[in-house]
Amino acid sequence: MKNRYLFIILVLSIFAAYFLVEKDEQKEVALINQKRSILSFSTYGKINSISVAGNTIIVKDAIEENLNLFYDELQKLKVDRILESEEVNEDLLKFDGAETITFNFANGKIVSFMVGKKIELNQSFYLAVVDGAKTTWLIARFETAFPADAKDKNRDRSSIPYEKFREVLQTPKEFFFTELKK
16 A cells, blocks of 8 residues: 555656656747847838848848858847846947847838947857837847957957947948849
């Protein structure tokens, strides 16, 4: 009889552990999907124009190869974390003269990305996504290869990826309309 009770307790414990793990995994998948959807342009539809570095680029007039290069650079942006509203103090996260990129979509939606301050502890930085009246603050990073000495203890704190992303957001208007050398 004692073995039967122990067996029942064991089976119930296994089921409880399975459901708890499964529930945590579902939350993790939902969070990953939310992170991806914030930076996914396909969820908004077709892009009509891009405002970058103070210029508005009409997508249909730009050279497609150059647009693809620009989009490829933007795809290197990864979301590490979505900040909760209680964690956000905009005065501490943003700075004056922050680079902004704005996408105007065919359905009338306007989405802007505004670069915030760099986080001193690693290569991440704050990024605001403004979708209509809703502003979402993220901790993001720009995945780009940069030369760093393996012996350099501060390479993980380097601001090079952050500066590279800021350079992408300062792309001149001429880039979109000039044939690139083959």
